[in-house]
Amino acid sequence: AQSVTQLDSHVSVSEGTPVLLRCNYSSSYSPSLFWYVQHPNKGLQLLLKYTSAATLVKGINGFEAEFKKSETSFHLTKPSAHMSDAAEYFCVVTASGTYKYIFGTGTRLKVLA
Amino acid sequence: NAGVTQTPKFRVLKTGQSMTLLCAQDMNHEYMYWYRQDPGMGLRLIHYSVGEGTTAKGEVPDGYNVSRLKKQNFLLGLESAAPSQTSVYFCASRRQLSNTGELFFGEGSRLTVL
Numbered sequence: 001a002q003s004v005t006q007l008d009s010h011v012s013v014s015e016g017t018p019v020l021l022r023c024n025y026s027s028s029y030s031p032s033l034f035w036y037v038q039h040p041n042k043g044l045q046l047l048l049k050y051t052s053a054a055t056l057v058k059g060i061n062g063f064e065a066e067f068k069k070s071e072t073s074f075h076l077t078k079p080s081a082h083m084s085d086a087a088e089y090f091c092v093v094t095a096s097g098t099y100k101y102i103f104g105t106g107t108r109l110k111v112l113a
Numbered sequence: 114n115a116g117v118t119q120t121p122k123f124r125v126l127k128t129g130q131s132m133t134l135l136c137a138q139d140m141n142h143e144y145m146y147w148y149r150q151d152p153g154m155g156l157r158l159i160h161y162s163v164g165e166g167t168t169a170k171g172e173v174p175d176g177y178n179v180s181r182l183k184k185q186n187f188l189l190g191l192e193s194a195a196p197s198q199t200s201v202y203f204c205a206s207r208r209q210l211s212n213t214g215e216l217f218f219g220e221g222s223r224l225t226v227l
Contacts, residue, residue, distance in 0.1 A: 009153070034215055043117075043203060043218040044156075051214075090155065092216075099144060099163060101216060103155035 002027045004093045006104035014112045019063075019078040021107045023091035026072060033074045034092040035065055038106075044090065050074060061085070086111045115139050119204050119219035126194045126226045134189040134222050136204030143209040145187040146171075146216065147179060149200040156203065162187055194226045 007022040025031060032051045036044040048059025055067040061084075065076045074091060091104040117138045126132055136145065143164050148156040148171075158171030160179040168179045176198060178190045187206075191198060201223050205216040 036218075041221075043220040044205075044216075045218075046215045049215055099161055099169075100158070101146075103157075105153055105155045 002093050002102045004091050004102050004104045006091050006107050008107050010108050012110040013081045015083055016080050019081045021076040021089050023074045024072055025074060025093045027093055027095055029095035031093050031095055035076050036090045038088045081111045083111050085109060117204055117206055117217050117219040119222045123223050129193050131192050134202055136187045136219060137185055138206040142206035144207045146205045147189045148203045150203060151200050196226045199226045200224060
């Protein structure tokens with residue numbers, strides 16, 4: 001069985017400060033993990049993905065995430081927030097050989113000027 | 114390259130009316146999905162398809178039907194709309210299941226049922 005938990009439903013940061021969005025997962029198989037971003041009234045856009053290669057994954061717009069098997073975590077970080085980062089972020093887990101993608105409930109990131 | 118295109122983008126229905134949402138992808142993807150997004154619930158899978166002519170139920174299939182007559186198109190139908198089906202609907206596609214890959218999403222279809 002697979003599941004994903006996003007630990008914060010809302011996160012607020014000031015522009016220029018670091019961003020940390022937390023995601024824990026559970027998977028019976030070797031997981032693949034993704035972070036997607038959704039801007040208001042838009043579809044979901046892939047930020048980055050982990051598929052059993054390097055544990056530190058770099059994505060678009062300066063985001064990165066680290067796969068930590070011992071902690072079953074895949075937290076999303078960015079060194080310096082920008083106003084354009086304000087959006088909703090989804091952590092997603094799947095496994096090789098399955099059609100199923102499990103979505104977290106989302107974290108809404110607010111960036112304060 | 115259009116990717117995944119959904120039509121219509123907005124629709125208002127009265128209870129009991131029917132409608133069809135169309136999803137079209139131009140990436141030659143085998144797998145296609147329909148999700149609904151409701152506040153605080155993430156995305157929930159309605160139906161999916163692993164290839165032309167095949168469909169299967171997801172976690173919330175009741176009240177919906179789907180068809181995949183052509184590889185590039187995946188249709189979601191509501192035969193008798195209910196207010197509980199007010200939601201934002203997303204279509205997604207991906208390559209065949211040989212390598213675990215990302216989903217590509219359309220921009221969504223916002224449906225309101227009065």
